[in-house]
Amino acid sequence: MYKDVGAQYIIIGHSERRAYFSESNAILLAKLNNTIKAGLKPIFCVGEAKEIRVQNEYLSFVQSQLEILKSLDSKPSELIIAYEPIWAIGTGLVPTYAQIQEMGKFIHTFMQENLVCGKISVLYGGSVSPSNAKDILAQTKIDGVLVGGSSLKIVDFTAICEYA
Numbered sequence: 001m002y003k004d005v006g007a008q009y010i011i012i013g014h015s016e017r018r019a020y021f022s023e024s025n026a027i028l029l030a031k032l033n034n035t036i037k038a039g040l041k042p043i044f045c046v047g048e049a050k051e052i053r054v055q056n057e058y059l060s061f062v063q064s065q066l067e068i069l070k071s072l073d074s075k076p077s078e079l080i081i082a083y084e085p086i087w088a089i090g091t092g093l094v095p096t097y098a099q100i101q102e103m104g105k106f107i108h109t110f111m112q113e114n115l116v117c118g119k120i121s122v123l124y125g126g127s128v129s130p131s132n133a134k135d136i137l138a139q140t141k142i143d144g145v146l147v148g149g150s151s152l153k154i155v156d157f158t159a160i161c162e163y164a
Contacts, residue, residue, distance in 0.1 A: 088126030104141030
């Protein structure tokens with residue numbers, strides 16, 4: 001159905017879907033497999049809550065989210081991972097650029113060691129705005145941004161797009 005209306009990418013595992021619709025790893029895996037089988041490109045979201053970040057357990061938490069990718073029915077030619085720390089979504093809070101870079105590197109390393117895909121991209125999402133997009137995109141382990149609220153404001157979204 002999504003393909004019929006021209007969609008090419010499908011967001012799977014966004015924190016709000018996980019929380020409000022109780023999407024389990026089994027559900028997310030089924031969605032990933034169906035998306036790949038349909039010839040669409042999944043954007044798989046991962047990210048930690050503030051408590052997990054403060055407890056310094058964020059890398060193991062994100063790894064646990066990435067682990068389901070090992071169970072895909074087939075390896076996609078392209079896979080996009082969106083790192084969206086839950087505590088940054090819509091709050092105006094943004095991790096430091098060093099924290100974003102660290103997570104980008106961690107995700108790239110995990111994917112290279114555990115999945116053979118043609119192309120792996122890591123996006124950052126969470127309070128992306130015109131004032132921080134350029135610096136986020138300058139991180140060597142971040143391949144793009146996943147824009148939320150700023151995509152609803154044409155001036156802001158246009159400014160972000162100009163950095164990409």
